[in-house]
Amino acid sequence: MTTIDAPAVGVPEKDTATDARAQQKADARALDDLLRPVAPSLTVGRLLAVVSAILAVVPYIALVHIGEILLDAGHSDGAVDADAVFRWLRILLAAFTLRLAVYFVALLITHLADIRLGHLLRRRMIHRFAEVPLNWFTATNSGRVRKALQDDIGTIHHLIAHRPVDGTVAIVMPLTLTVYAFVIDWRLGLLAVATVPLYGAAMALSMRGMGEKTVLMDTKLAVVSARMVEFVTGITVVKAFGRVGHAHRAYRESAEEFQAFYHDWVRPLVRVSSLGTSLLAVPLILLVNIGGGAWLVHHGAVTVADVLATSLIALLIPYGIEVLMNAMWSAQIAGAAARRLTDLLETPVLADDGVRAEPRGHDVVFDHVGYTYGTGESAELALDDVSFTLREGTVTALVGPSGSGKSTIAALLARFDDPQSGEIRLGGVPVSEIDHLYRHVGFVLQDPQLPAISLRDNIALGRPDATEEQIREAARAARILDEIEALPNGFDTVYGADSGLSGGQAQRIAIARAILVDAPVLILDEATALTDPESQFRIQQALSDLVRDKTVLLVAHRPEVITGVDRIVLVRNGRVVAVGTHDDLASEPGYTQLWKSTTATFGRENR
Structure with missing residues (x-):
């Protein structure tokens, strides 16, 4: 089974937090880079959102004036000025309609930007993945691509389509309305925001280190997911060999580690945030504003209409704060998604110098080829100074113990990747320069x-x-x-x-x-290895027709296949040990040992 290393145990919490902060900054930079193509559209959306938020003040102004007109008429026992009331009603409806229209246009612009960016990212990925080595497409990397195309692009949708507008409105509208509340009366303005500083202090306390904790949570969840996939994928094998407890332990320990981390993080956070949220509860806001406003009305400092208007403004402030908090969380999650997308878009591609040529014949030459899996300290040497030739119209078998580099040699001929050193030529032309290689x-x-x-x-x-x-x-x-x-x-x-x-x-x-x-050159990489005897017979019949008059590179273990080829290349530890016919290699100790082991193995299988 494939194993995925968990984060090192015993790493100081300070170092972990520092790494998390660095990762958070990297996520933010990746998000900025990713959004750059649609940044002008998002700016326009924000500007329109500001206009929409300012227009939201007009209905409150109209309500205050209508209330004053009605109160004046009631106090004087006179007739209500219907013309003035209807004039302010028309202003209210016009401002409200215009605000909705501007808000709709702003959202339309940001949604179109989201569609455009999604299309651009998918096109960039398609172009990128068309140029990356085919060896890169392992099960793990293919899963990363699928997650990026399906999940990560969807994750940044809210950030592009909604946050520029809703986030801006959530900031500007409460601020504008609060300013208007102070214009009505400074005492009512203070009542409207009386509980906000206390809420802010409570949330600041609960949100302390939130960015770093979110990054750590994402890392630990990835480990739990990896352990779970590892356990489920290999459940048949571990049950067959009685290793269920051992295989399950890694998943259980990672899940328990995440549970302990999440519990220690969330328990105090919930207590503080619950207290903070209660400070913005509707009953408390109405108690403060209507209670304090009634006292001011009783002393003739303000009117009932003023109190009602500022109380309604106070009720909108929590909405703005909630939207703003959700936007901050969305930005955090979208930053991680943006980093994953950026990493995929920067996947190394096959070198292409633009030179194109047609092969002259179909001889294949491996000329001092070297290849390494991975980079840096984790690099693993796969092939070292591999040289041999496939003559046109002949069948050459690659043999060697498991892990010796046979499939890597075949993959490089098919240009699933390029060698780090040396060269592979087909018909005298490097395979990297052949136009439409898979026609050949x-x-x-x-x-x-x-x-x-x-x-x-x-x-x-x-x-x-x-x-x-x-x-x-x-x-x-x-x-x-x-x-x-x-x-x-x-x-x-x-x-x-x-x-x-x-x-x-x-x-x-x-x-x-x-x-x-x-194609005139054919690679057969253990084409019958995982099939039953009847299928093997039919496949061998089909392959006999397929390889006729072709240059064939055959990766196989079965003795009856090896003996019928024109040449045999013996590979061990990524190096070519010997080249020749079956008779030529009869005295080669490594070949003799391999021949005996494969003959014994397949002899037992065929009993």
Whole structure:
């Protein structure tokens, strides 16, 4: 099973907090860089939000004047000035309508910016991933891509589409209304914000270190998730070998560590934040404002309309604070998503100097090739000074113990990555300079790699312009035609969705794909390793037709395959140990030992 290292135990909390703060700053920078293409649109959205927030004051002004008109009429026992009332009502409705219109336009601009940025990011990712080495697409990295495209881009949606407008309104509107409350009467203004300083102090206390804690929480959750995937993925193996308790322990310990961290963090936070939230409760705000306002009305300092207006303003302040707090949290989460997106967009790509050439013949030369997995201190040498030649029209087998570098050699010929040193040439031309390399190099791997499309499209993946008859002929040559036609939907069957194809059948579809492309150089990487004996026989028949007159690089272990090739390359620890025919290598100790072990292994399998 793949293991994922948990954070080091015993790291000082101060150092961890420092790392978290640095990570938080890096997230913020990544978010700023990511939003740069739509920054002008977001600025326009914020400016319109300011206009909308200022217009929100007008209805309160109108309500105060209407209240004064009605109160004056009541005190004087005179008639209500209907014209003045309707004039202020028209002003109220016009301001309210205009505010909604400006708010709608602001949201429209930011939502269009969100759509534009999402489209831009997906295009950048497509272009980037079209240039990264195919070796990069491991299960882990493919999961990162899927998460980025589906989850992380969605995470920053709220930050782009809503926060510039709602966040700005949440700041400007309460401030503007508070200013107006002080314009009405400075004492009523103080009552409107009386509980806010206390709330601010409580929240400042509870939010202390929130950024660092959020980063730590994200890290610890990632460890829990990784341990869970590791445990679930390997549950069959660990149960078979009676290691359930051992395998479960890593997941349990990481979950308990997260639980303890979260409990210690949230318990005091909840107490303080609950106290702070109670200071903005509606009953308390009404008690302070209406109670204090009634006392001022009783002494003739203000009118009832003034008290009602400032009380309504006081009720809107908590809403603005809540939106602002949610916006801060969204920014924190979006920053982590932006960093992950930025990391993917900066994935190293295959070198391309723009030189293009056509190979002259189909000899393949490995010239002092070296390759390393990873970089820096974690780098692992995979190939060291590998040199040998595949002659045109011959079959060359790569043999060696597991982990010796055979599949890496095959992958470099298919240019799943470039070597760090040396060169691979096809027909005298470096494979990095060959235009449309996969017209010249085909491959059938241990994993057939069939996407969830129709079987017809799977076979025609390398030649989309192939005719129906050509597709059927390729399937016939791969010994899979009859089995495809026996399916309810035939060639229209979608692989993985409405098909129950075996591993051997899927492998023969991959062979049909290679037959249709008909590349002059062919890589076979243990194409029969995971299939049953009957499938192996049919695959061998199909491969016999496929390799005819081609330059073939074969990665295999079965003795009967090894003895029938033109040349054998023995690889050990990433180096070529010997090259020759089966008879030439008969006296080579490493080959003799390998031959005996594989013969014994497959002899037992065939009993």
